[in-house]
Amino acid sequence: MKKILNLLLIDDHPITIDGYKNILETLHATKEIYDYNTDESYCCETAFKLIENKTYDLVLLDISLPPSKDGMFKSGEDLGQFILKRHPKTKILVITSFNDPILLNNILHFISPKGFLYKGDINVRLLSEAIINVLNGNTYYSTLILNLIQKNLSSRIFLDVMDKQILYQLSKGVKTVDLKKTIPLSQAGIEKRKRILKDTFNTKSLDDSALIRAVIEKGYL
Template sequence: MRIEKQSVLIADNCPLICETYQNIISKIARLNPNFSFNTDITYNCNGAYDIVKKTIEKETTLNFIVLDLKLSPSNNRKILSGEDLGLLVRKLLPSTKIIICTDCNDNYRIHSVFKSLNPEGFIIKNDLTSKELKNAIKNITNNIPYYSKTVLSLLRKEVSNNFSIDSLDRKILYELSLGSKMKEMPNYIPLSAASIEKRKRHLKKVFNVKAKGDRELILIAKEKGFI
């Protein structure tokens, strides 16, 4: 009997959730002797990046990653969220499949993630059960996408076609949420102050923010899960 070995990374802020995911994955292996899983766990972007780097250095394979969008930022501010980590995985390990597991259910946010990452699996945590995760893993190991019912419902809803929020926009929102001044931002974002200001105006337009200050923009961005 040929055993298919799968390398898995679980990346979520909550240790209990990571342990639960690991137990579910282990159960899949126990019930299906054709599969064997080697699972790593991390709770932040720093740890996840270290595992990705080791995978590349050792020339091994990372079959899939179970990823929370609200992963704690890296210390150098270069990887701010699970989405940024996913983009890095897409670039450095293009064959790795991504399952997003998130509590964010904002329509704009979901569509934005699909535009940037196009994940093989996408589950809203309110839909998450052991059966749901098992089905997602079984599907993607067979090259079949898997989206939970809330994700499918949100994808059917139309959103404005002119909205576009990329990684630089999210970095601007993050710096604003930290209280960074506009003159300081070019130290952290590879753009001029004028370009950053232009992007901030675009973000206010996207989120329909009329106020002159940044407080309302930050609050709405947090509400929608972009920070």
């Protein structure tokens, strides 16, 4: 008897999840996938609760999601890292509308998804192929994603947990001098990281609000 697949669909747009479900129904009807159960989530908060209590065979993961109430999960990228740590055998198919090479490389580096698609390219055939390949243990990246990632390979810029914490606290209005209260770094270490972040996002001579706007625009917050 074939195992019943557990699938989790995460996107902040219900109409997108409905589209995913229609494609899954078609794949099931044509016997390209076997029986399955689906759960769905529209934000980090409910997705975390589902992932914490259940193991999934495949997660379709959007990156731009409403954060959890406690700020622990700020995006789908944080969820992806949590899935990877808690359920390393779960296959992740990232589907994003972001096309910034730095962000895409960050996702690739910290999540290592089995599948990676750009929303602007998605059609029934592409998503069907991706789902089938990923469930069969293959890697499936769309051409545009591969091209965008290639653009940034030489720089290899990644934002680690500390970088993200600094950006998150700044976005909440916390002053730089107060960051050390919640971030385990010296003041000099925080200042150095902030300078590097401003260089990375081309806001070197501007104030912190310009940095945060650039970060949000590129999808990091």
